[in-house]
Amino acid sequence: MSEKENQVLNENILELTDDEGNKVQFEHLLTFEYGENFYVSLLPVTPLEDFEDGEVLIMRLEEDGDDDIFLPVETEEELEGAWNAFLELYNDEDEEEDGE
Numbered sequence: 153m154s155e156k157e158n159q160v161l162n163e164n165i166l167e168l169t170d171d172e173g174n175k176v177q178f179e180h181l182l183t184f185e186y187g188e189n190f191y192v193s194l195l196p197v198t199p200l201e202d203f204e205d206g207e208v209l210i211m212r213l214e215e216d217g218d219d220d221i222f223l224p225v226e227t228e229e230e231l232e233g234a235w236n237a238f239l240e241l242y243n244d245e246d247e248e249e250d251g252e
Contacts, residue, residue: 165197168222176200183213186237187230190214192222193238210234 164180178194185191190213196203203209210231211222225231 166194178209181208182238182242184237184241186234191234191238210238
């Protein structure tokens with residue numbers, strides 16, 4: 153999915169518009185750095201045809217002036233590295249919350 157624009161609906165919910173003009177809501181899970189880029193992990197709020205239940209979307213985050221732009225991850229290698237970084241950080245956050 154390649155996103156063109158986004159809108160924050162509340163603290164954790166983003167509404168993204170894809171290249172075909174469809175608006176889709178995602179829960180923002182985590183923004184993180186991997187390598188030289190920043191990434192965002194998103195969980196669909198409602199089931200999507202191309203996503204399995206609980207499947208997470210990872211996109212590269214870039215700035216265009218004051219706007220954040222979500223771009224698809226271009227290579228399998230980049231996606232695997234970003235996914236592993238996400239899992240490590242997300243699991244660390246869960247452990248911290250459980251310990252409080």
